[in-house]
Amino acid sequence: xxxxxxxxxxxxxxxxxxxxxxxxxxxxxxxxxxxxxxxxxxxxxxxxxxxxxxxxxxxxxxxxxxxxxxxxxxxxxxxxxxxxxxxxxxxxxxxxxxxxxxxxxxxxxxxxxxxxxxxxxxxxxxxxxxxxxxxxxxxxxxxxxxxxxxxxxxxxxxxxxxxxxxxxxxxxxxxxxxxxxxxxxxxxxxxxxxxxx
Amino acid sequence: xxxxxxxxxxxxxxxxxxxxxxxxxxxxxxxxxxxxxxxxxxxxxxxxxxxxxxxxxxxxxxxxxxxxxxxxxxxxxxxxxxxxxxxxxxxxxxxxxxxxxxxxxxxxxxxxxxxxxxxxxxxxxxxxxxxxxxxxxxxxxxxxxxxxxxxxxxxxxxxxxxxxxxxxxxxxxxxxxxxxxxxxxxxxxxxxxxxxx
Numbered sequence: 001x002x003x004x005x006x007x008x009x010x011x012x013x014x015x016x017x018x019x020x021x022x023x024x025x026x027x028x029x030x031x032x033x034x035x036x037x038x039x040x041x042x043x044x045x046x047x048x049x050x051x052x053x054x055x056x057x058x059x060x061x062x063x064x065x066x067x068x069x070x071x072x073x074x075x076x077x078x079x080x081x082x083x084x085x086x087x088x089x090x091x092x093x094x095x096x097x098x099x100x101x102x103x104x105x106x107x108x109x110x111x112x113x114x115x116x117x118x119x120x121x122x123x124x125x126x127x128x129x130x131x132x133x134x135x136x137x138x139x140x141x142x143x144x145x146x147x148x149x150x151x152x153x154x155x156x157x158x159x160x161x162x163x164x165x166x167x168x169x170x171x172x173x174x175x176x177x178x179x180x181x182x183x184x185x186x187x188x189x190x191x192x193x194x195x196x197x
Numbered sequence: 198x199x200x201x202x203x204x205x206x207x208x209x210x211x212x213x214x215x216x217x218x219x220x221x222x223x224x225x226x227x228x229x230x231x232x233x234x235x236x237x238x239x240x241x242x243x244x245x246x247x248x249x250x251x252x253x254x255x256x257x258x259x260x261x262x263x264x265x266x267x268x269x270x271x272x273x274x275x276x277x278x279x280x281x282x283x284x285x286x287x288x289x290x291x292x293x294x295x296x297x298x299x300x301x302x303x304x305x306x307x308x309x310x311x312x313x314x315x316x317x318x319x320x321x322x323x324x325x326x327x328x329x330x331x332x333x334x335x336x337x338x339x340x341x342x343x344x345x346x347x348x349x350x351x352x353x354x355x356x357x358x359x360x361x362x363x364x365x366x367x368x369x370x371x372x373x374x375x376x377x378x379x380x381x382x383x384x385x386x387x388x389x390x391x392x393x394x
Contacts, residue, residue, distance in 0.1 A: 043273050074292060076292065079285065079288060079289075079292070083285065088273065088277075091276060092273055095271060095272060114331070116334065118334045119338075120338060120339065123332060123339060126332060127288065127329075127331050127332040127335070128328065129331055130312075131324040131325065134311070134315075134327025135327070137313065137323065138315035141316075192315075
């Protein structure tokens with residue numbers, strides 16, 4: 001398979017590349033560096049990325065910029081970080097990418113447990129996740145040509161211990177669990193699902 | 198109680214006004230007309246509305262502009278209608294309104310069944326609803342001074358028969374059920390709840 005991984009330089013992206021690159025062609029996409037530097041907050045940059053990548057079988061997005069910080073400091077401008085990033089960034093990857101992906105291809109987006117289990121300082125991520133998950137269910141009944149779409153919705157990640165103290169009560173998701181969540185979406189046949197690894 | 202109703206001229210708003218105005222002081226807010234004309238896509242307009250309204254006990258929002266139409270016509274610009282309207286419009290009503298509302302006051306936002314039960318042509322509303330519902334859960338653990346927040350999440354509304362054909366399989370919510378959903382949020386003690394009337 002030819003798989004585009006957006007967020008290739010992140011904790012999740014690096015793990016997925018090492019897991020998938022033996023058997024698949026991976027196109028690494030980051031804001032800077034990687035195979036095709038791309039700013040997912042720009043529709044022109046996304047369009048350019050797909051043109052350079054050519055037809056592909058699967059897109060995985062693990063990139064989701066949001067505002068993390070005290071509630072009292074959060075105004076419209078801060079909230080737009082997650083709106084333009086994790087929310088519209090990922091939705092535009094689908095709205096544009098549907099015209100470049102191969103028939104029966106798949107999109108796998110990233111959401112997170114904050115959709116239903118909020119934590120202090122993360123209201124922006126909660127809202128972005130909730131939008132992404134509802135969008136996935138809606139897009140699944142709209143996409144043509146057998147194109148599938150799912151989201152992987154992890155809690156805090158084993159390899160990101162700097163976040164553990166912000167997620168009291170959340171058992172960290174192992175990298176293997178996370179990887180298998182993405183495997184279920186990319187190599188399975190489900191669509192419109194929120195996969196909780 | 199002093200209750201601000203945003204979307205006062207809509208189907209839901211008019212019903213709630215007729216139900217609540219005997220026992221409560223209602224401040225009617227619409228884009229044009231009403232007591233305080235307000236554009237919820239503008240933070241300056243929201244700020245101005247709260248300054249004119251003065252301290253209040255409850256805010257109800259029934260206004261949620263979104264893009265409704267064929268998936269194939271939906272690009273970033275169309276999707277922003279629901280992002281700037283139903284999503285950020287309502288979130289800014291809370292982020293700004295928390296500094297004007299009385300202690301133990303409440304915010305009641307509008308989401309909808311499309312969060313979990315998508316229908317063709319309504320992906321933008323699904324995403325906005327999903328964001329609003331996750332935001333409500335997150336805001337509930339952040340708001341100070343006993344301020345509560347909930348969302349009412351109806352399916353298609355009895356008094357909006359023009360939408361019935363777009364919602365196959367959805368039993369229309371009666372105006373009484375809808376009213377009692379808002380009653381539960383405004384006059385009850387719940388917070389962080391998605392109320393399905």
